[in-house]
Amino acid sequence: MSYTSVREMLNACKANGKPLYEVILESDLAESGLSRAASEAEMRRLWAVMCQTSADYRACDRSMSGFAGGDAAKMEAAAAGGVLLSGSYLSEVMAEALKTAECNACMKRIVAAPTAGSCGVLPAVLLPLYRAGVCDEDAVCRALFVAAGFGQVVAARATLAGAEGGCQAEVGAASAMAAAALVDLRGGTAEACAEAFAMALTNLEGLVCDPVAGLVELPCIKRNVIGAVNAVSAADMAMAGIVGHIPADEVIDAVAEVGAAMSKDLRETGIGGLAGTPTGQKIREIVTMGQQ
Amino acid sequence: MRLFDVLGPVMTGPSSSHTAGAVRIGLTARRLLGSRPLNAEIQLHGSFAATGRGHGTDKALVAGLLGMQPDDPRIPQSFELARQAGLQFSVGSVTLRGAHPNTAVLHLTGEDGRSLEVVGASIGGGRISICQIDGITTNFGADYNTLIVHNLDTPGHVAAVTGCLSDHAINIATMQLYRSTAGGYAVMVLECDQPIPDEVIAELRQKPGIVKVTSLNL
Ligand code: SF4
Numbered sequence: 149m150s151y152t153s154v155r156e157m158l159n160a161c162k163a164n165g166k167p168l169y170e171v172i173l174e175s176d177l178a179e180s181g182l183s184r185a186a187s188e189a190e191m192r193r194l195w196a197v198m199c200q201t202s203a204d205y206r207a208c209d210r211s212m213s214g215f216a217g218g219d220a221a222k223m224e225a226a227a228a229g230g231v232l233l234s235g236s237y238l239s240e241v242m243a244e245a246l247k248t249a250e251c252n253a254c255m256k257r258i259v260a261a262p263t264a265g266s267c268g269v270l271p272a273v274l275l276p277l278y279r280a281g282v283c284d285e286d287a288v289c290r291a292l293f294v295a296a297g298f299g300q301v302v303a304a305r306a307t308l309a310g311a312e313g314g315c316q317a318e319v320g321a322a323s324a325m326a327a328a329a330l331v332d333l334r335g336g337t338a339e340a341c342a343e344a345f346a347m348a349l350t351n352l353e354g355l356v357c358d359p360v361a362g363l364v365e366l367p368c369i370k371r372n373v374i375g376a377v378n379a380v381s382a383a384d385m386a387m388a389g390i391v392g393h394i395p396a397d398e399v400i401d402a403v404a405e406v407g408a409a410m411s412k413d414l415r416e417t418g419i420g421g422l423a424g425t426p427t428g429q430k431i432r433e434i435v436t437m438g439q440q
Numbered sequence: 441m442r443l444f445d446v447l448g449p450v451m452t453g454p455s456s457s458h459t460a461g462a463v464r465i466g467l468t469a470r471r472l473l474g475s476r477p478l479n480a481e482i483q484l485h486g487s488f489a490a491t492g493r494g495h496g497t498d499k500a501l502v503a504g505l506l507g508m509q510p511d512d513p514r515i516p517q518s519f520e521l522a523r524q525a526g527l528q529f530s531v532g533s534v535t536l537r538g539a540h541p542n543t544a545v546l547h548l549t550g551e552d553g554r555s556l557e558v559v560g561a562s563i564g565g566g567r568i569s570i571c572q573i574d575g576i577t578t579n580f581g582a583d584y585n586t587l588i589v590h591n592l593d594t595p596g597h598v599a600a601v602t603g604c605l606s607d608h609a610i611n612i613a614t615m616q617l618y619r620s621t622a623g624g625y626a627v628m629v630l631e632c633d634q635p636i637p638d639e640v641i642a643e644l645r646q647k648p649g650i651v652k653v654t655s656l657n658l
Contacts, residue, residue, distance in 0.1 A: 150443065176443040190444055197450050211454070213494045252453030255496050255516040260566075262446045264456045270447075296447045303441035309564060362491035364454040418491070435494050 150175050150300040154342050154396035157297060161338045168338040169290040172297030191289045194259050198248070198271040199278075201258050205247040209254040213435045216253035216365040220246035237276055241376045245272035249372040253365045262299050262308040262321055265364045268372030269322035270295060273330055273379050283333050294332040295325035298345050298396075305397065306404035310357035311416040313407030319368075319375040320352035320403065326379035331386050340386045346396040348382035353399070354406055356414035358421025361432040367422055449566055450511045457542055458488065458495035461562025463515065465544055466504020468570060468582040469558040471656045475550035477505050480529040486541035488562075489533035498531045501544055505529070510566060543571070556654075573654055576620045576627050582656060584613055584631035589644060590652040593619060593626040600647055601628060610634045625651060 151157040151172075160171045177184060207221030220243050226232050227239040234242065248268035252258045258267040274291065277283050283291075299308065302321045307313040327348035328341040336344070352375070360366040392399070413420030422428050451460040470477055482501055484492045492498055496516065503518035506525055514521060522529055534545060540561035549555045559572035570580055573588055580586050587605070591597040598617070605612060611633040618627040635657040644653045 150441070172443070180442060180444075187443075191447075194444075194447055194450065211494070212496055255453050255459070255499075257450060257511055257513050258453050259448060259450050260456055260460075261448075263565075264451065264453055264460070267453070292447060293443075296443045299446035300441055300443060303446060308441070308446065311564065361494060362487065363494040365494075436490065 149179055150304065151297065152301060152304040154298065154301050154345070154400075157301065158338050158342060167290075168297065168332060168341055169293040172293050172300075175297075188289065191292055192285065195285065195288055195292065197257060197259050198261075199275065201251050201256060202244060202247050202271060202275055204256060205251055209250065209256070211253040211363070211365055212255070213361065213363055213365060213431075215363075215431065215435075216369055217250050219369070220244075220250055238377065238380065240276035241272050241380060242373050244275045245269060245372040245376040246369060248272065249369040253363075253369060262303075262325070263310070263318045265310060265368045266318040266322035266372060266375060268369075269319065269375040269379065270326050270329065272372065272376035273326045274333075277333065287333055291329035291333045294341060295329040298328045298341075299325045301397070302400055302403075305400045306407060313403065314410050314415055315355040315357040315371060316349075316352050316403050317407055318357070319371045320349055320355055322372075323352055323375035323379045324349035324382075326376065327382040327386070330379060330383035334383070334387055336387055342396045343391050344383045344386035346394065346399045347385055347390075347392040348379050349396070349399050349403060350392055350394065351378055351382065353403055356410060356421050357416045358414055358423045359416065359418055360423045360428040361435040362416075362418030362423070363435065366431070445565070451566065452500075452511060452513060452515045455495045456566040457562045457564055458491065458497045459500045459515070460510035460566035461542065461564075461568050462488070462497045462500035462544065463504040463508060463510040463512070464566065464568045464582065465558075465560035465562060465570075466501040466546070467507065467509065468504070468560065468568065468656060469546045469548060469556070470505050470507060471658075472558055472570075472573065472654055473548050473550045473554065473556045474655070475552045475554065477527055477548045478551050479549040480505055480527060481547040482529060482531045483534035483545040484531065485534050485536045485539050485543040485545070488542050488544055497544075501531075501546070502527070502529055505546075505548070539571070540569070574652070576625060577618050578627060578629050579616065579618075580629050580631060584633070585635045585658055586656040587628075587630045587632060587636050587640075588654040588656075589628045589630075589650060590625050591628070592649040592651065593624045594649055597626070597647075597649055598628060600650075601630070601644060604640060604643055605630070605632065608637060608640050610636065610640070
């Protein structure tokens with residue numbers, strides 16, 4: 149069985165003297181009946197798709213609505229032109245988050261991580277490190293197992309669906325999973341991974357799901373950027389020894405409670421929030437008019 | 441939730457419900473039809489109708505009808521590919537009472553002349569439910585090889601069907617029984633661990649009281 153609490157996951161590491169990814173991988177093998185080799189191969193396949201999505205990005209691609217596409221290229225051009233405040237890693241993270249999320253909007257192939265709407269967050273924080281040679285494929289795959297293990301706990305205690313829990317459950321969860329993955333990659337302890345996860349999730353708690361015209365474009369694409377940047381800052385805080393004080397499991401439970409308290413209009417119905425603004429409604433009209 | 445459901449699936453964007461699930465509905469309908477569809481009348485209900493074009497739901501359904509999987513990179517070109525493959529199709533909208541918001545109705549005609557109406561809903565995360573076949577309620581996820589038997593609502597049919605499956609060494613994973621209000625039919629939906637061979641279907645069609653046999657082999 150997969151873990152239903154971060155605490156149990158950390159205890160299992162301690163009790164068996166095993167690293168986090170190992171404990172997570174073993175729990176999945178017991179549940180799925182897959183062999184270790186098959187499971188590792190599947191993770192390598194997912195990582196290969198994440199790399200390919202980024203490589204297949206084209207600045208000229210546009211979504212069906214015409215509102216999404218081209219932003220990652222702008223970001224890269226600005227980075228090359230030296231006009232950005234962020235350093236090279238962060239500006240690459242932002243560009244990668246836009247790339248994958250724009251590819252998704254433009255009907256290209258992505259890995260739902262954990263959802264299609266939040267697919268840009270994990271690759272965004274990992275790709276620049278991988279390309280710079282900071283980590284190899286094996287280390288990335290271990291970090292992805294760590295991310296997935298935390299995601300399983302969110303699925304068990306709360307939800308990973310925007311329609312149920314708002315965007316805190318999609319981009320928020322993706323961000324928290326990415327924060328844990330980054331700490332693992334940097335050689336942090338299992339405890340530090342959990343702290344990074346908890347702080348990242350805390351900082352996006354309450355985020356609503358309000359896609360304009362119901363499409364996975366606005367605000368979703370740029371939310372992937374905040375998800376990725378938030379993951380980096382939470383991972384850095386954890387590596388600095390900062391703690392969030394509210395344990396990861398309690399943060400997840402808070403997310404579940406906040407999600408349940410959210411109005412239906414703010415849970416992927418495309419009614420409230422940004423979707424309900426005058427401009428949001430105008431965009432909906434334009435998009436639905438094109439349909440008839 | 442399984443680890444590779446948290447990370448994954450690999451899919452063509454933008455939406456697991458409106459795109460990946462729609463491909464699976466199309467693909468499942470093609471498999472239920474049992475032959476290459478030549479004509480497809482597609483109707484979208486609810487959120488599928490409202491945001492379907494922006495999410496490529498229409499292209500995804502057609503892609504599935506052409507036999508594509510949810511991660512096929514050719515999904516955006518499916519309309520063009522359908523024309524090349526000789527599949528005539530139309531896409532419209534419909535309002536169904538009490539249906540899941542992400543529902544599609546597909547009227548299909550295959551190259552062997554058989555026709556079939558399938559109602560499918562995309563219920564989240566790329567998972568689907570086939571809600572109706574030819575107007576009779578069903579409810580299965582198309583994750584297994586599935587045998588659907590419509591029979592007269594008289595005794596003995598369940599035993600006949602399960603007996604036939606066991607004769608062919610086919611293991612039943614789950615079984616559901618429905619009674620249709622329309623026409624006094626009963627429906628059996630059997631999810632099986634092994635594919636359902638053509639002999640089984642032919643044999644069942646011969647049995648008295650069995651009205652219709654449909655199968656889904658993955
Ligand atoms: S706003 Fe809603 S649809 Fe968009 S990424 Fe967030 S949860 Fe997903």
